[in-house]
Amino acid sequence: MQLLKDYTGSVYGGLGHLLYAYSQAKGLVISKKLEQVQNLERFDYSIWRELLTDIQQQIHVPALGLDIADYVQPKHLGIIAYIALSCTTLGEALHRYHDLHRLVYDGSSLQVNMQDDYLMIGWGDIPFHLTTQVTNEIAIALMIKFLYLFMEFDSIYVYEIHFTHPAPPNIALYEQYFHCKVRFSQPVAQIVLPIQELAKPFRQGDQTLHHLLMQQAQALLDKLPNSTTLDHRLQQAILTGLQKNLYQIEPISRQLGMSIRQLQRHLQQQDTTYQNRVQEVRHLLAEQYLKDPHLSLLEIALLLSYSEQSAFQRAFKHWTGRTPQQWRKQQHTSP
Missing domain, CATH: 1.10.10.60 (Homeodomain-like)
Known part of the structure; x- marks a missing residue:
């Protein structure tokens, strides 16, 4: 019963390739568990969390999830990135990301809400005890990278980033990375964007x-x-x-x-x-x-x-x- 209770879905196999590429670039030991997921189309979220923990134990860098996300390529996100290449605006890309998010991670629905002049995109279904700061960091950083892969880096204005875990000692590192205010100990891990950003056009088509x-x-x-x-x-x-x-x-x-x-x-x-x-x-x-x-x-x-x-x-x-x-x-x- 405990296994069923703690099962929170699966992640796309390309994310295993991302961790492999990161580990190689950093000269880390490739664990047997990481080797085993290289040929899988999908694998359990619990294994994803364990792989991140294994890497965290080998390399002590602040904001590990952000560091890993810097190595992401479209192939690591799969067909969702391929589809996004045909979008013309940020709003259209976010709409497709919302529709297809379960291809990257199928255990939690992507929640989109509007409040005043802001759009909130967050993940609220995963029990807190099954997440870590690193899993939240990489989820948000990958979505930001998903957008930056197809738009000019400075053309997206993010208003705030929210994390559910307590603030680490180096908050400034997060704010430099996301170019916005970053809040911790929040009810939901989410990205907050001004609604007007949705009309932003992509750079020239791929x-x-x-x-x-x-x-x-x-x-x-x-x-x-x-x-x-x-x-x-x-x-x-x-x-x-x-x-x-x-x-x-x-x-x-x-x-x-x-x-x-x-x-x-x-x-x-x-x-x-x-x-x-x-x-x-x-x-x-x-x-x-x-x-x-x-x-x-x-x-x-x-x-x-x-x-x-x-x-x-x-x-x-x-x-x-x-x-x-x-x-x-x-x-x-x-x-």
Whole structure:
């Protein structure tokens, strides 16, 4: 019963890779436990906490969680970082982070509240006795780094950072790191942002992602030999729309500078519908994503804007007559 009571979810395996990279950079001993999680897609939060404690016992640096977070790369956050690369504003990125946060850590919902002119983003579901200052530090620092990876460093104004544990002797170190007031012994670990920051635009789009999207668009167009320039633009709009969960006909037609009726009429002339076109894109992308062994079915489902993995699995079986697992296995065994 105690095990069930203390179970608080799992973390993304990429965070294990982050700790490995940090340990190597600092010349630390790589523990057997850290070695064991390197090939895991996910592992228990309790192991994550133990790994951080092991590192803390080896290296005595103030604000260890902040130090570790400095080594994070998009690959350590997984598909959530990949999706964020297609966002255009801070508000959009935070919205996607909220939706997909469970991919990084599924034991606690991300709580977002507004008070006066401020947005509070926090983690309140984890029992206090199961957290440490380091686990809270790295959770908040990773989210800040998540944003800084895609925006100019000085362009985000954070109002305050709150931690639940008592204040350490070096508060100034935290305030220098976050560039804002940092409070300790607070009810919730959270980030406080002025609401006006949500409209902040990202720097120029990531060229790697842009190239990938263009490849995907071309692959789709190759399967539509009679496509027009409008179809080309439609494919691209659906591709990026799926990653932003904004693929419905209203925002897509607006992006194309058309009314919904005009877009529907164009598709009717091709004996298809908007929903069919979305499913075509999803099908082709699904097969492309399934070829990547590093993407889990849940990650693929979210990339395709399915709220549940089961919905993606049903759709894929409808398209191909096989489950995603069966299709992937056949691809792996094919010569």
